[in-house]
Structure formats: structure tokens, C-alpha cells
Amino acid sequence: MRRRTIRRGPHLRRTLVAVAAAATFALTAAPAVAGPGPAPDTGGPGRHGPHDPRRGAPSPRDLALARQTLRPGDGWGSAGAGTTGGSAALTPVVVSTRAELVAAVAGDGPKIVLVRGTIDANTDDEGHPLTCADYARDGFxxxxxxxxxxxxxxxRDTEPSGPVEDARVASAAAQRARIEIRIGANTTLVGLPGAExxxxxxxVRDVRNVIVRGLTLTDAYDCFPAWDPTDGELGNWNSxxxxLTVYGATNVWIDHNDLSDGDNLDAAQPVAFGRPMQAHDGLLDVVRASDQVTISWNRFHDHDKVMLIGNSDSRTTDRGLLRVTLHHNEFRDLGQRTPRVRFGQVDVYNNSYVASPRDDYEYVYSWGLGVESRLVAEKNAFTGPFDPSSVIGLYKGTALTERGNVVNHRPVDLLAAYDAAHGTDVGSDAGWRPTLRREVHPAAAVPAVVGHRAGPSGLPGR
Known part of the structure; x- marks a missing residue:
């Protein structure tokens, strides 16, 4: 297994306190976190202080960008009523604290919300940092x-129950109440330069018409990961x-963002019961009958389980929905699920998959074929030490349309490579052909194009 090595930067968000040689640990009331969670961030000159030039009024270019809508024909998000977000709002709102953000994105009226500086969700209403100890309930x-x-x-046969597990659940609920931020319908949420x-x-839950662009999103860590001894042969910790979760939502555009675990990678977490205590789940999931979603020009990096499209084999009500387009995204140094699909018609084209030439993280697969998945993967590029036979993961799926993809600049039949290595005969026709594409590049050009234009700095006009 290849593991990531943590490079501890100046804004390290976690201090792990060993309480035994076996890597057990506990929550305490000390300022540094004992157990999953970050140490308080004390700010400093680089944390968007009062003299930071980014505190000025948004430029005319930023305001014009905030009113942009998803163009017709640009992926599934442009289908149906299209995705216009809050473009009809009269006056954009600029936010720089958690409290301001929560208030600004609430409700279903049209609204444009511009994020300035860094907003930490683990803060109280006055902006003071919260640690995992602040969320602990019932003596957990x-x-x-x-x-x-x-x-x-x-x-190993029964999931945890009883008062100690109840205390963990109550503690997790306290963190949920603080860090879950619901974005209302008809919203455009855009980051100003440098916003995080x-x-x-x-x-984005049970709403329509939402745009999220130009943001750096990092480290949705779980203070209270749960042990499940029945998960796999050895059991697992789950967070x-x-x-970002798109849940029961329609007409959503996720564009030019940067999503990662920041400097708090799961490889830094302690090991207990012989398994790593993962602090993160996904980066971006599209689930529960969501539909008509375009995910474009984002950077996803340094994470394990990246993206689910459909989160249960048993949710047959997702049939005919979960129509999602992924194009011109960069997937760098990731473990799996880029994406993993159940039920949906998912178009994956012109994405750049990059594996750094190092041996400190675990790559599992890129495209997960789940139950009744109808995935089309065309003109994508893989760069780095990829084994062509490992790009596909088979999870009850039966077919994949796969054409024109390259590995290290060479055309490769990835489906044939998978079948040859695994003794399978996966169908080569997903049963539909995408039509909602505007800008399609040759696969050989994808690494350069995506490398230059993806992420917040690649927003048109910046």
C-alpha cells in the first residue's frame, strides 16, 4: 500500500496528542486538539488581516463574473430550466465570516454571495475558534x-452501541450543527481572489438553481469518526x-473551485484497532435524486474517496436521474471515486488525471462502475504511473462507453486493459450518447489546457 506523507505547513490544522503507545487518544479541554480536529488557527499577517488588499470592494470584473450563468449546451446542468443561480439579484453581498455566510446563502430568493478572505466553519458566532473538545457532549x-x-x-460482529456510542453521536451532532451550511435555491456563491x-x-440540498465558483474548499474534518467492526474484513473507521454535497438538487453548476483536505491529510491521523482513523469522507458527492449537474474546471487533489454519484445500490428511485457532466477537471493524487457512479447518465470527458511519481499514497481506481451506471468516458488524459488495467473499478456495473483516452500521451483501450487483467467482459456501450458539450479538446491537449485553466485562478476574466 502506498501512503501519503504529510508536509506540515505553517497553517497546520491539527495537533495529535498520543496517550498510549498503541496510538489511543482522547478529547480534552486543552487549546490544542486531542483526537481528530484542528488546533486553533491564530491567524497572523498572512490570514487576511485588516491591511490585506483583498478587503477592498469587489472589482467590476469580479461583479461581472458573479453574474455569469451556465451557457446553453454546457453539460447536464444546462438542461431543463438551465442554471442561472442568483444572477437576477439586485445587489451582491460580500461575506468574510461564518455568520455572514450562513445568513447570506439562506432562503430561496435570488442572491449573489461573494466570499472574501478565509472563512473557518469551526468558529462560534463571534468568530472565536472551536476545537473538537468544544463539540464533545456527555463526557465523550x-x-x-x-x-x-x-x-x-x-x-467484530456488532456495531458499537450503548452510552459511549451515544455520547459520540451527540458530539457529532454538535459539530454538524456548526459546520453544515445550507445553500438556498437561486444562489450564486463565488470566491473573490484568494477566497477559502x-x-x-x-x-446544496433539496433546492434548484445553484452556482458555486471560484472557491478553495478545504478540510471538512470529522472530530468524531465512528468505528465499525463489521465494515470489511478488519473493520474500518468512517467519517x-x-x-460539498448536492442532495436532491436540480440544475447545479460547480465550476473553477479547488477541493482538498488542505494540510490535514488522512495519513496524519492515528491508527486504532489496526486501522487508520480517517477524518474525511468525500470532496463532492451528488446523491439522492439530484439531477442536471455540471462539474467543470475544478481541481480535486490530495484525498482518498473523492466523488460519489448515487450513494446506495438500493435507491432505485434514482433511476432516470443523477444526470451529471464532468469536464475539464484536474484529479491529482487521489485514491478513488473520480467518480463512482450508480444509476446516472454521467458524461466524463476532457478531464486530466495526474499521479505524482511518488510512493506515499494509495491509488485504487478512477472510474467506478456501480449498479445500473451509464458512464461515458471520452478524451480524458492520464499522466503519471498509472496502470491502464486499474483505471476502472467494477462494482456491479455492466457497461462503459470508453473512447479516445490517453495514458502518458498514448492512446489506450482502458476497457480492454481492464477486461484482460481481470478476466471480465464488461459491455462497451453505456446505452446513450452525450450531446451537451460545447468545448471538446483532443485528449493529448487536455493536460496542458486543464493545467492552465482549472481552479479558481482560471476563472474567465481573472
Missing amino acids: SYDDYLAAYDPQVWG ITGAALQ EWDL
Whole structure:
């Protein structure tokens, strides 16, 4: 297994406190976090202080960009009523704190919300940093949790239950109430240059017509990962939060963002019961009958489980929905799910997949074919030490349309490579042909085009 190496930068968001040689740990009331979660960020000259030039009024170029809508024909998000976000709003609102953000994106009226500087979701209403200890309820500590659910004591056949698990659930609910931020219908949420939202689990839930652009989204860490001894052969720790979740939503455009775990990678987490205590779930999930979504020109990097499109084999009500386009995104140094698909008609074209030539992280696969998935993957580029036979992951899927993809600048039949290596015979026709494409590049040009134009700095007009 290849593992990531943590490079501890000046804004390290976590201090792990060892409480035993076996890597057990506990929540305390100390300022530094004991257990999952970040140490308080004390700010400093580089944290958008009062003299930061980015605190000026938005430029005319930024205001014009904030009123842009998804062009006709640009992926599934342009279908139906199209995606215009809050372009009809009279006056944009600029926010720089969690409280301002929560208020500005609420409600269903048209609104344009511009994010300035860095907003940390793990802060109270006055802007003071919160640690995992602040969310702990009913005396919860990981010392007690690890003692109660040690497989040598609890066993491996039953999920945790009882007062200690109840305290963990209550603590997780306290964090949920703080970091989940719901974005209302008819909203455009745009980052001004350098804007970042960290620690938040943004929710586009049961609404229509939302645009999210130009933001750096980082580190939706879970203070209270749960142990499940029945998950896999050895059991696993599971975390709750995604940076951005599209849930039961229609006509959504996610464009020119940067999504990652920041400098708080899961490889830094302690190991308990022989398994790493992952602090993160996904980067961007599209689930629960969401439909007509375009995901374009984003950078996804340094993460394991990146993107689910459809989150359950049993949700047959997703049939005919989960229509999603992914184009011109960069997927760099990622483990899996880019994307993993159930049910949906998903168009994946002109994306750049990059693996750095290092051996400190685990690559599993890129395209996950789930139950009744109808994935079309065309003219994508893979650069780095990719094994062509490992790009596809088969999870009850039966077919994939795969054409014109390249690995290290050479055309490769990725489906044939998978079948040859695994003794399978996956169908080569997903049963539909995409038509909602505006700008299609040859696969050989994709690494350069996406490398230059993806992410917040690549927004048109910047």
C-alpha cells in the first residue's frame, strides 16, 4: 500500500496528542486538539488581516463574473430550466465570516454571495475558534470509546452501541450543527481572489438553481469518526462530512473551485484497532435524486474517496436521474471515486488525471462502475504511473462507453486493459450518447489546457 506523507505547513490544522503507545487518544479541554480536529488557527499577517488588499470592494470584473450563468449546451446542468443561480439579484453581498455566510446563502430568493478572505466553519458566532473538545457532549472521550469497543472486548460482529456510542453521536451532532451550511435555491456563491472556506460541509440540498465558483474548499474534518467492526474484513473507521454535497438538487453548476483536505491529510491521523482513523469522507458527492449537474474546471487533489454519484445500490428511485457532466477537471493524487457512479447518465470527458511519481499514497481506481451506471468516458488524459488495467473499478456495473483516452500521451483501450487483467467482459456501450458539450479538446491537449485553466485562478476574466 502506498501512503501519503504529510508536509506540515505553517497553517497546520491539527495537533495529535498520543496517550498510549498503541496510538489511543482522547478529547480534552486543552487549546490544542486531542483526537481528530484542528488546533486553533491564530491567524497572523498572512490570514487576511485588516491591511490585506483583498478587503477592498469587489472589482467590476469580479461583479461581472458573479453574474455569469451556465451557457446553453454546457453539460447536464444546462438542461431543463438551465442554471442561472442568483444572477437576477439586485445587489451582491460580500461575506468574510461564518455568520455572514450562513445568513447570506439562506432562503430561496435570488442572491449573489461573494466570499472574501478565509472563512473557518469551526468558529462560534463571534468568530472565536472551536476545537473538537468544544463539540464533545456527555463526557465523550476517545479513551472511553477505544476501551469500550476494542475488538478484544466488544468483538467484530456488532456495531458499537450503548452510552459511549451515544455520547459520540451527540458530539457529532454538535459539530454538524456548526459546520453544515445550507445553500438556498437561486444562489450564486463565488470566491473573490484568494477566497477559502475551510472546515465546512456545504449543502446544496433539496433546492434548484445553484452556482458555486471560484472557491478553495478545504478540510471538512470529522472530530468524531465512528468505528465499525463489521465494515470489511478488519473493520474500518468512517467519517461523515463532504466538502460539498448536492442532495436532491436540480440544475447545479460547480465550476473553477479547488477541493482538498488542505494540510490535514488522512495519513496524519492515528491508527486504532489496526486501522487508520480517517477524518474525511468525500470532496463532492451528488446523491439522492439530484439531477442536471455540471462539474467543470475544478481541481480535486490530495484525498482518498473523492466523488460519489448515487450513494446506495438500493435507491432505485434514482433511476432516470443523477444526470451529471464532468469536464475539464484536474484529479491529482487521489485514491478513488473520480467518480463512482450508480444509476446516472454521467458524461466524463476532457478531464486530466495526474499521479505524482511518488510512493506515499494509495491509488485504487478512477472510474467506478456501480449498479445500473451509464458512464461515458471520452478524451480524458492520464499522466503519471498509472496502470491502464486499474483505471476502472467494477462494482456491479455492466457497461462503459470508453473512447479516445490517453495514458502518458498514448492512446489506450482502458476497457480492454481492464477486461484482460481481470478476466471480465464488461459491455462497451453505456446505452446513450452525450450531446451537451460545447468545448471538446483532443485528449493529448487536455493536460496542458486543464493545467492552465482549472481552479479558481482560471476563472474567465481573472
